[in-house]
Amino acid sequence: MGRGPCCDKNGVKKGPWTPEEDDKLTTYIQLQGPGNWRSLPKNAGLQRCGKSCRLRWTNYLRPDIKRGKFSFEEEETIIQLHSILGNRWSAIAARLPGRTDNEIKNYWNTHIRKRLLRNGIDPVTHAHLLDLSSILSSALCNPSSLISLSTLGGNTQALLNPDILRLYSILSSMKQENSDLFLQQIQENQLRNSLLQNHAIPTLSSQPSQFQNLVDLVPACISAATTGPFLNQTTPLMPANVEGFSPNPTSTFSCRNSQESFVPFNEGLVSQPCFYRNNTTTTTANPTVPELEELSGFQSPNNGYRIFSTDSVISTRLTSPGPLNSPSTYINSSSTEDDRECYSSLLNQKSCMGVVARHLEFPPGGQEDMR
DNA sequence: AAACTCGTCAACCGCAAGTAC
DNA sequence: CGTACTTGCGGTTGACGAGTT
Structure with missing residues (x-):
């Protein structure tokens, strides 16, 4: 026309x-x-x-436009959303109140994109060469495509690791599921981020046992693949103990196939990944945390449970043991680029955890489907 | 001090989807 | 149903300031 x-x-x-x-x-x-x-x-x-x-x-x-630098929370959200939505800036902007698509697009091109590249992360696919996130991203963000064992970069040692094979098996069975699930969880995650400012966080000890299986599984895989900058970067950031926080002994990783011990993703941190269901079959992890529906009117489509991944954990890490609702618990514009750079390399790994955890609890055709 | 490079971001452009008639 | 028009989107451009040579 x-x-x-x-x-x-x-x-x-x-x-x-x-x-x-x-x-x-x-x-x-x-x-x-x-x-x-x-x-x-x-x-x-x-x-x-x-x-x-x-x-x-x-x-x-427009009067509702937010001015100033992007907070770390916002940046984290942009990266997560971009990994799912790609360059759909308006869709990303719709999930970041007060930010415009143009602003987000500019910020991505001038800041985030470059930093991801410096960290060896492809800003288009969000894949890190030979690491867990690339494997997970392939399955979660691109469910129509098969996971290839070549994703493991020809690391035959990794392929021999039963934990990796098990993870691969899980992800292969997940590939039929709709990627909307992942997007939904990002949205829930955003909502949860706002809730974290005002409420205590459930601990790992109250999670379903299936999740503990994953907690055991993932570090073993990471170890086997000896991937990228992940371990190198996390180690100095995750001291065994932080004043005011007593790590839950059940959250300490142990590698089932070696004598190595691992610092868990969350050790020394304030929050933990957590399932959070709103029906009566699963005990709410922490009674001090109200149901999301009560707080926001948010209705979860289909599932009736919540997943709290570790995404905003790193936001609270820097200033621990400050209170969760303290403004200082966020890495704000005063944080250095290096700070952000270190943390951003963790995002891919963490953002996928919730999905895998959910899958372990409710595999396709399993308990959840029967409800 | 001038020339040059680089980073940032507001604004433009063209396309496609949506809507009204 | 087809056409004209509007709106929204994503890619790109170019002005401008800061830093470097």
Whole structure:
């Protein structure tokens, strides 16, 4: 179909907006509403095309736009969402209140993308060469594609490890499931992030036993694959003990196939990955944490349970033992790029844990499907 | 001090989906 | 149902400032 120009190019101003133009546009929209963008410039007395007005309003003048640097929480969310949604900036922006798609796109291209590259992470696929996340991402974010053993980078030693083979088996059976599940969990995770600011966090000890199986499994796999920067980077960040926090003994990893011991993902941290169901069959992990529905009206489609992954754990790590609801529990704009860089390399590994854990509890065709 | 490079981000462009007629 | 038009989106551009040579 034919399409005319969005506006008459003659007499239409381009380039940066002046304060006077901003004022005209803001005043008009506040009084009249945007209405028809095409006719707005004429009505508002602006020498701009409607498209330019709409862009200026949505990306800059809108009163609910958040200004300033992205918080670590926001950055973490962007990376997670991008791993699922790709370059669908508007979809990502819809999940980040106060941020525009243009802003997120710019921030991705100028900051996040470069840092991921420096960390050896492909910003398109989010795959880390020869690490757990690349395996998990292949299965979780691309369920239509088969996981190939070549994903393991030809590391035959890793293939001989029964734990890796078991993980591979789990992921292979998951590949039929819809990736919407993962997106849903990201959304829940975001909601949970906000809740974490005000509520105590359940501990690992109260989780279903199946999850403990995964906790045993994953570090063994990581060990077998001896992958990337993961262990190197986490070790100095995860001291065995942090003042004010007593690590749960059940959360300490033990490798079943070697004498090695591992620092668990969460040791010394404030929060733990956790299942959180809203029916009566599973005890709420921590009675001090209210149901999500009570707090937000959020309704979980289909599943009726919650998964808390470790995603925001790193946010609370730096300033522990500060209170969870303290603003200082977030890595804010004063945190260094290096700080963020170290933590961002952990994101891929952690973001997949919740999904795998859920799968272990309710394999396809299993308990959950029968409900 | 001038020239150059690089990073940032607001704004533009073209396309496609959605909507009204 | 087809066409004209509007809106939204993602990729790209270019102005500008800061840092470097």
